[in-house]
Amino acid sequence: MQNLSARQNELIQLPIHSIIFLEGVAGTGKTTAAVGRLLTLIQQGIPAQQIFILVPQRTLAQPYREVTNDPDLPPGGAVTILTIGGLARRLVELFWPEIAESAGFHYPEVPPTFLTLETAQYFMAKLVRPLLEKGYFASLSLDPNRLYSQILDNLNKAAIIGIPYTEIGGRLKSAWNGSPGQLRVYDDVQECASLFRQFCFEHNLLDFSLQIDLFLTHLLPNPMVKAALNQQYRHLIADNLEEDIPVTHEFIRQWLPHLESALLIYDLGGGYRVFLGADPTSAYSLKDRCSQKIQFDASFIHDDPQRNLLEMMNCSLNDILPPSPTSELRTRLQTISQRFYPQMLDLVTKRICTLINEEGISPQEIVVLAPYLNDSLRFSLTNRLERAGIPVRSHRPSRALREEAVIRTMLNLAVLAHPQWLERVPLNKADLAASFFLTLDGLDLIRAQLLANSVYFEQNKKGKLAPFEKIAPSIQERITYRIGEKYERLRTWITEYASQPAQELELFFIRIFDEILTTPGFRFYQNERAGELVANLVESVQKFRWSIPPSLPLGAAESGLEYIQMLQEGVIAAQYLRSWEREASEAVFLAPAYTFLLANRAVDVQIWLDIGSSGWYERLFQPLTHPYVLSRNWENGKVWTAEDEQRVSQQNLSRIVLGLLRRCRRMVWIGFSELGESGFEQRGLLLRAIQRTLEIINQEQSNG
């Protein structure tokens, strides 16, 4: 373990049987101390399998996972590391026979089907679509997929604060003070949420909200579940409680009296996941339940100038009289300024090169942050850095499958192999040309288009491929007979497949990949990227099919078509993780600010972009839900006003800016262009606060 401070050692050495609340701002070594405490527990003979580590999201478990994988750790059981969602799911799975009937499921003897966010959205779409046609939500112009996801979000919020889902509409209505038309929208929201929940009970479907509901109302009070938890686990470490949901806090509150030891960790100034239901206030209330209360104050990250910068920014953000800036401060907050956005990005790239090549800062000690990281910013900056020879990785944990050309090709081939689908999934010649280009080795784009134009035709609303020999000899020659032979192999395979009864869509993808596309002469031959993408597609199809409960049977062809339609409409985004992006860790990191904050690590240099954007503090436009009203801290019946909106914006900005500065060791660079990415002049609360801070620094310097 790294060198520990006296305060950290003190905490680690506390008697085993202690219930501890540890608080402190980011960078004061709380998690390091908790990891030390975990090791001490194990070394003092506590069986590892009795230790439970609870974190709000998987990434925050990394330090604990690393230490439990350490080969030097004595032999023994395994520590359990879970999120509350993971625990709820595990308990529901195991104790389903105990709770299903009393919870009201229509088929308690049949195992439940767990829904992902996407499959939940699919069922929500099925239920809500007919209502949209009847005029529900008529006053809103909102992408239907966002509409479905916000209704689900409401169910989740109700579950995590522990209120009945039937109260969603009423709560939203009572806080509304705008046009009366919106009240009708909230009624529609309630009706859809209730319909969905009813549907879940009828078909044993469990979305996240219902899992959490069952956890709180049926599992926790169940004596068998209680006994199993209490027998297995005697020690709890719960980290980043401020990022967790009220149900977690309630669970801990009930569990504490039965535990031999607990270490509850709270990050002062955190609470970045409020929009996901995190509740720092409810987390902090656990402090009273702990016999030992400890606060860490000394930062392992900041030196005096950096501390000074943090204070200055805090004052600028909150209109407080600032302290005097230290002389070094000028080097700690600097700007990269240009009139136009692309030039600013050029300068940012140059600056990063200087930091790495001349000042010896390692690439992984640099992050580039913006409130959102859209594709164009990611592409522009990644491109520039790669050209300059700088290793770079971007936060893009997931990407929609249908954005990938390989996947679009697989979908086109599926439509060709199921000609009757054409009516509902159109196929055009340009798409087909791209598919030929991507699969037939040696074919260029121009000849691919020629081939598609020559062989594809539609007959009786069915798409067909003509044999190569049927096209004009002059065109055959231009395309070449070598390509013609490959095309024929593909066509024959598809024609044969189409003449048989349809198989499950996943099997179609596997077979065509296996039997044709990965054979020599085709472009997927030993093509790892295509392999990974198709494997993700197969998995996504499977998950979709497995989410269809036995009570709603769908044939192979229907479920395949349903999947493709849902994917194309974006109901199923089929997000996947690209393994070729998972690996490069010694690289400059581009990320949205929130993602970096939740990664729980500090770096030497931060570069902030888009500081004129209101995305730093304003909540997303979500007309069907409200993260602050559907919260335990909102008094039911109170009206949400413009002042409330302003107050939370201000709070969010302070929280995020101070959070970032607490995770920065040496300097912040501000990339600023007078005209933002979309060409408009920049303004906004963050820009104003930074300008104020810079003015004071400059003034002091010129005075001094």
Next chain:
Amino acid sequence: MLKLPVDFTFNQSNLQDFLECPRRFYLGHVRRLLWPNREMSSESANQRRLQLGKTFHHLAQQKALGIADEKIQRQVATQSLEIQSWWQTFSEWWENSVNRDLNGDRYAETILTTGLSGSRLVAKYDLLVIHPEGDVTIFDWKTVTHPIPTKYLSQHVQSRVYPFVFSRAYAALLSGRKIAPEQVTMVYWFTADPFHPQRLTYHSRQYEVDEDYLIHLLTDILQRTDKDFPLTTNEKHCAHCVYRTYCDRRVSDKDEENRLDENDNPPLVFPEDWEQVSEINY
């Protein structure tokens, strides 16, 4: 020196992969390359058995947790005939064994782990029974199509890893109580032959042999470079391998038949891939 993923641990399943084909180990566990293959399809026989195996293990865990038989039985009644028949014989065997092999404190789905050769070796046990006199039985439920004779079972790496890790980690499991390898028995219980479980007794000499063997095996793997993971020379291992099109080891139907007919190295691991799945937390 090999660079393994940060969360990598050795277990019987990835070691078995290495022993059958170093390349498969490298692609699957070092590179973690995803590659579409027929085994992924729920229409494949192996995938079907994997799902049946998962369901069976799940029910067995519920039973060990003390969920009432009639409640489990109601779930079983909605499952396939295979599961129903497995469950019936399992319940009978359980009933007959309560006062014998199953007599004692029971721990279902327990993970134990030990450091070895600068890495971690993990084993997940379907059921551990600590008998009143201090002896221990390790149970492993096997849902493969045919029972496997003891002479083959004892050669499987699982039969080395499980009692070895258990003997090392036992003290930590039960607050410092020590155990001699002689007190450990490993029982493979086959759905295909429920009333004749295969018993492998353990002893100190075997423990030493296994320790030596596993140290050598892990060291051998860890000292390799990315280029030292050749394709297997025994192409029969390719028949059900997920990478067979990637490696261009396409197998004709006839080869597959040969593979099934010969049955000279019965697969023990893949239908129980459950272990791999459930070792992942969250």
